[in-house]
Amino acid sequence: MSQPVLLVIAHGSRDPRHAATVHALTQRVRAARPGVRVVTGYLDHCAPSVPQVIGRLAAEGVRDAVALPLLLTRAFHAKADIPAVLREATAHHPRLAVHQADVLGPSPLLVSALERRLREAGLRPGDRRSTGIVLASAGSTDPEAIAVMDDIARRWRHTGWRAVRPAFASASLPRTEDAVRQLRAEGCARIAVAPYVVAPGFLPDRIARGAAGADLLADVLGDAPELASLLLRRYDAALAPSRMSLSA
Template identity: 50%
Template sequence: MVAVAHGSRDPRAAATVAELLDRVRALRPDLPVHAAFLDHAAPAPARVLAALAGDGAGAAVVLPLLLTAAYHSKSDIPGVLAQVRRRHPRLDLRTAATLGPDPLLTAALERRLAEAGVPAGDPGTAVVLVSAGSSDASANATVQTMARRWRARGWRGVVAAYASASRPTPAEAVAALRDAGVPRVAVASYFLAPGYFADKVRRETLAAGAYAVSPVLGAAPEIAELILKRHAEALAHQDSVAV
């Protein structure tokens, strides 16, 4: 499996991906797991896949470590795979789905909120679910759907907000809930790894009146489990197509 992350200039991001993939390896010691990054960090996916082809690997599952299906999963990764297929036609490349949406992500978000002192489903707390945001409207709509479904787990409310490319901003969402009389507003960080956006969201939402901001998802056990779930789905899908 080649797990492809977004990549960041912030060294904490690559370290978090490494920790997460170590957790995956602990769950599946028999499964070779390789990390790759689309930007700002090495190695690039094409280099990892070329090395696998050179080592005689017959197949590889490329798994996007992305929380929503947007430009990177719809354009960047397919472009890389098309290039690799041309250069290494004997390497059987299979592509897994992005991590989100999935109930395991909701469980991981609640774990991180609990670590920040926010009980799961607290009826006195409204949650702002913050993603990076995208110019792809369907990706933002996926986060909105997650927020709507999550509200049914007992929260006073759950609203989506975006760190970039769309509105409301996280600070705007927090301020609107506070202005509406919500006594406690917590921020759920829908980011895989720390970096610029996660730091900015924490700073600005606390200033806007949030009482807690969860850590990034990182190496939560639910995320490791979800990676293996997506890997199994990719293999099962390819097998069903072959049949």
Template identity: 50%
Template structure:
């Protein structure tokens, strides 16, 4: 994978904003992601959470100002343009800040996310040659937003185009097809090997429910959350640096 090597303007910082979770594995994983972004971008990089964890956005922005930043690029660690991206984050960023604050697009829609999902599937024991005989349930947390659900379906479509025998979207909350249902549907379509790929950034309660439903439905493979996969690190850097240099 090509390496992005960028030194941003003096006084520029990146602020990665995640939803947050009470599960300490969640923040630990995203802090590791932030470490990777900091190393690759060579910019001051901090993380903040919308709820359930600390620091919040105001505290993180204050820390960046205290460290000498005069411009902060906010990169939402969100996979779709659903409620958190369209309502919670703008509300949290509203107001007068003592620095220039610029917000990037969410992470969804990039082929790097599909590459990261494939990396996790291969790390779970599959290989490139298994694509043609394996069905994948792309398991997301769920959303009332139709565009957010469409983005998960688009990832499943991208996996099919990448050569996987079949791929279906699934959601661990809401009325749509659940991970266990997707596993059973793929079996009904004749797939002897079925994998569940959590389309989530970090461990937590809902990813644990994805894992439990996958096991109960008899999935053959369960991959890990995206975490600090190199492709995700690169995507965050591209979002942030693009806002710095654009």
């Protein structure tokens, strides 16, 4: 029996770097799990859309798929947008069963990916205790998503950084530049901004502009191997209940 298709659902952006980064990430996932077919659908701005992909899969006779939101927190897109899009699209294709996977975060693998990007940007192991980190995300008005960012920053701080502060490019405060100034006022010898975003685009560019007063800006998570591993973990977890019921 073939493995269910992995449908990665990305937000989409007018910035071509966004789709290119999503493509690089899915290529890494394919290389890690050759037996799984990986396709991508976008919510906005890019093609193909999620309904278009589901229609194509159904036309090919695919019976099972896992829809995996390429999102780092459970906010509006994960709670409302994506379930609504999937309900509407699958209603026209009742023979295609789509299991929705959980969002990517929080996860220790994401923290490992953040650490990787910081090392690649030039931070050395000996810099840890003198460095303040700005954990910069796109932002949300959802209290759950904001609380998750606070918790990630608090836990990451306990791994040895001088300080870790969450910041947001939109919807919430503080902004990246405000968090940089706060850490500077607290006496951090070095300040690094770690974007908690998957791909480049409008809001990641805003994070980059806010990092102008920092000493170092890490790259987006992109196609980090930890991120590819996490996608496959979420894929497997989404299938676990159905696999158990099939074997019962």
